[in-house]
Structure formats: C-alpha cells, structure tokens
Amino acid sequence: MGIFSRMTDIINSNLNSLLDRAEDPEKMIRLIIQEMEDTLVEVRSTSARVLADRKTATRRIERLQEEMAGWEEKAKLALSKNREDLAKAAIMEKNAIGEEVMAVEKELSALDEHIAHLHDEVDQLQQKLTDAKAKQKAIIMRSQTIESRMKVKHQVNRDTLNEAFTKFERFERRMDNIEGQIEAMDMGRDNKTQLADEIAALKEDENINAELNRLKAEMNAEKQS
Known part of the structure; x- marks a missing residue:
C-alpha cells in the first residue's frame, strides 16, 4: 500500500504549486521526476508479480475444471454400472x-481489478x-535565459562603465591640452618682461647721466665766470 499511497500523492500533486513554493524549482522538479521514475519501477515490478499470480490462478482453474470433468465422467460410469452410490460420491468430489x-x-x-488499477495509475x-x-x-530554459540576461546586463554595465572612464579620460586629455596651450602661451613671457625692464633701466640711466652731465657743465661754467 505504501507504493500506491506515494503514487497517488504524486498523481494528485499540483506541480505548479510545488514549484512555486520551492526555493530551488530546478532541484525540486528533478527530485519529483526521480521519485516518479522510482515509483514507476516499483509499480511495474509489482505489476509483473500480479500478472504472474494471474497466470498461476488461470492455470489452476483450468486444472480444476479438468478434474471436475473427470469426476463427472466417473459419475456417469458409475451410473452406467448401476453404482449410484459411487456416482453420488463422484458428484460430491x-x-x-x-x-x-x-x-x-x-x-x-x-x-x-488490481491489474486494471495498476494500469490506470501507471498511465x-x-x-x-x-x-x-x-x-x-522549461525551467532549465528559463534559468539559462535568466543567466544569459544577467551576463548581458553585467556586460552592458561594464561597457557603460568603461565608456564613462573613456569619456573621463578624454575630458582629462582635453584639459591637459588646454593647460598645455596656456603654458605654451606663457613660455618666454617672463624673459621678454625682464628684457624690457633692463632696456627701460638703461634708458633711465641714460637720462640720469644726461642730467648729471648737464649739472656738471653748469657748475664748470659758473667756476669759469
């Protein structure tokens, strides 16, 4: 009865409900399939024994029917010999x-009935x-699809991140270029300023010397007069 009880539970079970409640549907349905296959093996083994019992019972009936026919012939023989007592004994047998x-x-x-029940349950x-x-x-395909989508999503996220880094690097490069241009424009400017200052200082010294010479000349003129 354990086989039939377990088989009935499986047959009456709602696979969708079982899988919805399972933490790991793929593992759950693999266990269900294994249970079903094991049960089928047991039921078929039981069916083989029942079919053997049926053949044995059929042969027994045939043998008993032959014995009945034999006793009936014996009863007829007894009556033909006017041995009604033997005929009655033969009929009793x-x-x-x-x-x-x-x-x-x-x-x-x-x-x-048992065999018919087994056939119905097995079907x-x-x-x-x-x-x-x-x-x-379907579950394996869905699992593979989800896995593929996750890989694609991770790839897309990685590509997006790489693109962001690339854009940032391009931006940094542009900033470096601009700063380089600015520095290039400033190159030599300090030297030019220093040169201009030196030239201006020379001019200033020239003016001072001229003023000094003028004063000297005026003082020499005063002495001579």
Whole structure:
C-alpha cells in the first residue's frame, strides 16, 4: 500500500504549486521526476508479480475444471454400472472442486481489478512524468535565459562603465591640452618682461647721466665766470 499511497500523492500533486513554493524549482522538479521514475519501477515490478499470480490462478482453474470433468465422467460410469452410490460420491468430489474453482475465480477477478488499477495509475503517473519533464525543460530554459540576461546586463554595465572612464579620460586629455596651450602661451613671457625692464633701466640711466652731465657743465661754467 505504501507504493500506491506515494503514487497517488504524486498523481494528485499540483506541480505548479510545488514549484512555486520551492526555493530551488530546478532541484525540486528533478527530485519529483526521480521519485516518479522510482515509483514507476516499483509499480511495474509489482505489476509483473500480479500478472504472474494471474497466470498461476488461470492455470489452476483450468486444472480444476479438468478434474471436475473427470469426476463427472466417473459419475456417469458409475451410473452406467448401476453404482449410484459411487456416482453420488463422484458428484460430491466434483462439487467440492467446483467450490474451489469459484474461490480461485474470485481471486482471479480481484487480480484483474488490481491489474486494471495498476494500469490506470501507471498511465496517470506516466502522464505526470511527461508533464514534469516538460516543465523541467522549461525551467532549465528559463534559468539559462535568466543567466544569459544577467551576463548581458553585467556586460552592458561594464561597457557603460568603461565608456564613462573613456569619456573621463578624454575630458582629462582635453584639459591637459588646454593647460598645455596656456603654458605654451606663457613660455618666454617672463624673459621678454625682464628684457624690457633692463632696456627701460638703461634708458633711465641714460637720462640720469644726461642730467648729471648737464649739472656738471653748469657748475664748470659758473667756476669759469
């Protein structure tokens, strides 16, 4: 009964509900499929034993029916010899075997019901197994799709980040170029300023010397007069 109880639980289970509640649907459905396949092996093994029992019961009925026919012939022979007492004994043996035949026929009927039940359960379980394998493929494909999307997303994020770094590097390069241009414009400016200052100082010295010479000349003129 354990096999049939477990098989019935599997058949009556809602795969979608089980998978929705599972933390790892892929692992869950793999375990369900394994359970179904193991149950199918057990049920088929049980079916083989039941079918063997049915064949045994069928052969027993055939043998008992042959015995009944034999006792009936013996009863007829006894009557033909005017041995009614032996005929009655033969009929009693036949009837006893007939009761045994009826018992075996009931057993055979129960075996037929059992076999029919097994066939029905196996058909349902096989259908469930087919559905489960289909869902397994769908789950694996969905898992692979999600994994691929995650890889693409990571790649896109990495590309975006790389692009941002590239833009930043280009911006830095532009700033370096501008600063370089400014520094280039300032190059030599200090030297020019220093030269101009020196020239201006010379001119100033020239003016001072001229003024000094003028004063000297005036003083010499005063002395001579």
